[in-house]
Amino acid sequence: MLQPWQTGKIIRIADETDATRRFWIQLTETDNFDFKPGQFVTLDLPIHEQRNKRWRSYSIASWPDGTNVIELVIVLLEGGLGTQYLFHEVTVGSEVLLRGPQGVFVLPETIETDLYFVCTGTGIAPFRAMTHHILNLDIPHKEIFLIFGCRKFSDALYGAEMRELTEKVTSFRYIPTFSRESPGEHLYRTGYVHAVYEDLIREKQTTVPGGQYAANFFLCGWKNMIDEAKQRILSLGYEKKSIHLELYG
Incomplete structure (x- = not known):
């Protein structure tokens, strides 16, 4: 069942990279916005006369904390009406209409295998939420591998936060991989995400x-990455039920 539309107020905005911005939204009609990590909200932005052409969906980058504030991380898309509006018209104090939470891209009820979170760009948002949720609530789990693909070092969303987390939590491994950087220290990889999870598996x-190693794979990002990852994981002997997808764009 779809949730009703409600009003959110922008209470904070921060640049994460040159083209990516974090937005904190306070839901004014509730004291506790309850959602599952991995879910998304849909914004109704004043960018078109037709309602369904005004809707833009974004994964929630924060985790349930008992408050009515959520965080979204959004990349500025060239020619994208939605992101142009959010970056150039919205300021602290602006109100937005939103609906949610929505989506079934969520953690299993019990975590019985290693988890592979594979993402590109702002696809890291649901995995940031899931990881913090697991660790904050001390949910029983095995190993968590967050494999994050981007172009340059400066594109690594939440990079410092993820590195700090991997130093504190032995079961969590953050492995950024950069397609346009040169090989260097052991803390990151170069190239694309596919070689990373294949090597680990x-x-x-x-x-x-x-030889059959049980794992669950969560993929989030652009279609090309997800399509290729799905085929590669299947070719490694895993079943479709072990692969969970959230497609951007």
């Missing part, structure tokens, strides 16, 4: 009797 499979 092959390494894990050598330690499991019979």
Whole structure:
């Protein structure tokens, strides 16, 4: 069932990268905006006469904390009416109409396998929410691999936060991989995300009797990355039910 539209107030805006901005929205009609990490909200922006052409959906980048404030991380798209409006018209104090939470891209009820969070760009948003939620509530889990693909070091959303988390929590591994940087220190990879999870899986499979290593894969980002990742993971012997998708664009 769709949630009713409600009003949100922009209470804070911060640049995360040159083309990416964080927006904190306070829901004025509730004291506790309850959602599951991985879900999204839909904004109704005044950019078109037809309602369905005004709607833009964004994953919630924050995690449930008992308050009525959520965070979105949004990239400025060239020619994108929605993001042009959000970046150039919206300021602290602006009100937006939104609906949610929506979506079924959420964690399983019990986490019985290693989790691979594979993403590009702002696709890191739901995984930031999921990781903090698991760790904050001390939910039983195995290993969590956050494999984040972007072009340049300056594109690494939440990079400092993720590095700090991986230093504190032994079960969490943050592996950024950069397609337009040169190889360097061991803390990051170069190239694309696919080689990273393939290497990890092959390494894990050598330690499991019979060679079948159980894992769940969550993919979030642009269609090309998701399509390729899905095929590669299937070719490694995993079933479709082990692959969960959230498509951007």
